[in-house]
Amino acid sequence: MHDIDPEEVGRLARALTETDAIIEEMDARTAASGFPTVGPAVGGWLRLLARGVDARRGFEFGSGFGYSAYWLADAFPPDGELVLTEVDADELADAREYLRRGGYADRCRFEHGDALETVEQYDGPFDVVLIDNEKERYPEAFAAVREKVAPGGVVLVDNAVTAGTLDFEAILAHVEGAGDAADAASRGVAELLVTLREAPAFETALLPLGEGVAVARRR
Template identity: 30%
Template sequence: MMRPIVNEAIEKYCLRHTTQPSRYCQAIHDYTRRHVPYSQMLIGPFEAGFLRFLLKLIRAKRVLEIGCFTGYSALAMAECLPKTGQVITLDVNPETTRLAQQFWKKAPDGGKIKLILGNALTSLNRLKGTFDFVFIDADKTNYLPYLRKALSLLSPNGMIAADNCLWGGDVLKRHAKEKDTKAIQRFNRYVSRRKDLEVLLAPIRDGIFLIQKKRK
């Protein structure tokens, strides 16, 4: 689902006044919109710009992405990392990730990206070390286990961003029946009730939940 909660005209205005993506990111964006099914899964240039700002603010060097799709967000984040930085991205779809890799090969910063293909929960359990930033944008029913594992891999000053946490406004439904809606509602309740976390649910695009561990 991708039904932005912000007025479309306002979003376009904001985008016109925002630093534009690289031509390599733009190529992924344009191709995906024109040729790839479920292209609404793409985060888009405005949200990518927001993520890049976060990475720069926290001086991230190692990034974990759960949900790669066609590789737009992975490349956007890789471009603002230092030369020694790395994005590890997890996805289960061999077709869309094959396309992503084709685009990354053409980009100067594509070499910073490492794709791990397979079940994300299995892959998460095999990862070692810590990450400065984790971006969760995958199957909604697994958001909670993704978060729990991401927290265990997060560096002390690291940050987690979870996408689609307003779910097109459907989070307001009191008696939701759709499984993804209920999963996001559960996720939001869980995150907001964790007293050990500093959290912010930002009304950007389809809602981005920003999560950090509180300093002791």
């Protein structure tokens, strides 16, 4: 395994993942614009994890144009509820249109505004939570939702390894107790990972695909 290129493993993961025409359209948009998404390899895992907990209610901290939500929504029943949050009105409108075309809009709520403010309007419990907002605010996002996660539910943390200017070495050192991440974004990710590891109510593991997804299940 040490001689296998991780990018080739990612290609295999993508090849095993069922997609549709709308996902392919969103992937083409990502390739053309550089807008960050989790990609199909991770998207397939999001969908599978949501199915694994029989998700009926979910909340996203940061939804962009609806890429992650599209994968998650496929696992929700028609009477389920997945809350999307986005500060950019145009991106949220695009998310609504993609999910409408995919037949999933009936199980989604589209909230324009700050995710940390929006989550206060919802009592939970949530079976699935995706944290993918500003990295320096990751600890705040988890603090706002941790008591709203259903027993057996999962918190999914994107960019647990890398994204943009995140410093992986600093994140690793922080988590291992060998130093503090200097920049706010890296420190936010690292602090949340430590919090999840030390939280008795959660069991956490790392999914090393895409830019890294920490998966924390509430006991």
